[in-house]
Amino acid sequence: MKIFLKIWRQKDAKSNGKLVDYEMDNVIPHMSFLEMMDTLNEKLVVSGEHPVEFDHDCREGICGQCGMMINGRAHGPLKNTTTCQLHMRSFKDGDTIYVEPFRAEGFPIKRDLKVDRSAFDRIIGAGGFVSVNTGQAPEANSIPITHEIAESAFDSAACIGCGACVATCKNSSAALFTSAKISHLAKLPQGQQEAHKRALTMVAQMDAEDFGHCSNTEACEVECPQGISVLNIARMNWEFLKGNILK
Numbered sequence: 001m002k003i004f005l006k007i008w009r010q011k012d013a014k015s016n017g018k019l020v021d022y023e024m025d026n027v028i029p030h031m032s033f034l035e036m037m038d039t040l041n042e043k044l045v046v047s048g049e050h051p052v053e054f055d056h057d058c059r060e061g062i063c064g065q066c067g068m069m070i071n072g073r074a075h076g077p078l079k080n081t082t083t084c085q086l087h088m089r090s091f092k093d094g095d096t097i098y099v100e101p102f103r104a105e106g107f108p109i110k111r112d113l114k115v116d117r118s119a120f121d122r123i124i125g126a127g128g129f130v131s132v133n134t135g136q137a138p139e140a141n142s143i144p145i146t147h148e149i150a151e152s153a154f155d156s157a158a159c160i161g162c163g164a165c166v167a168t169c170k171n172s173s174a175a176l177f178t179s180a181k182i183s184h185l186a187k188l189p190q191g192q193q194e195a196h197k198r199a200l201t202m203v204a205q206m207d208a209e210d211f212g213h214c215s216n217t218e219a220c221e222v223e224c225p226q227g228i229s230v231l232n233i234a235r236m237n238w239e240f241l242k243g244n245i246l247k
Helices: 033-046 118-125 147-157 164-168 175-186 195-208 219-223 231-246
Strands: 003-009 018-024 096-100 109-111
Touching: 018 033, 118 175, 118 195, 147 175, 164 175, 164 219, 175 195, 175 219, 175 231, 195 231
Parallel strands: 003 096
Antiparallel strands: 003 018
8 A cells, every 4th residue: 555644844833834745555465454554664864854653552541651643633544442442444546644642732742643641641630539548458249239339330431541532522522531530539439539639630620731622513422432321421520510519
């Protein structure tokens, strides 16, 4: 396959960036998108150019580190797929592919396609914890939890924090990410003690990080690699309102 790339190149957060054209010959359809980017970087290094910087780690769709806008969509054209799990067979010979970083006030660009997503860490740190008694581990069945509640909590906890929800939202809202982190603890008995305070502090931190407001377009759920439901946002709003009443 022959692929034409238009990749965003930016030296640092303060510099102006631009799309730079690259041409890739002999792209193998079974390559992952990141393997194709690796091949491009090998060519750039050999020619004495600076390689394209992008985030990645596990390359198994687990860690949430990879993330880029591919032809205007977070993680590319496939639904519920991370960038590292996208393969070049999703494109055609002769295609032109636009590759840009996730764009949001809360995700400042560090270089090229690499963005700073530490805002997510600060949101979690604002309230993503539970109070438990230290010492010997409790017996597994001492706190009965129904299968439905456990599965629902696991569905919320499946969020990998990649930031696709923010990147695809027209308001750059982090509501889906924040609500998933609030919901998976709020649904379990262990998370009840701080439930009200957690919702208030995490939402406040989300706002402080300059993320936009949710306007219920549900684009976040469509692009989320884990298919996190927007029902988590409804749960977050409920916990937030309850926290304001009870504080």
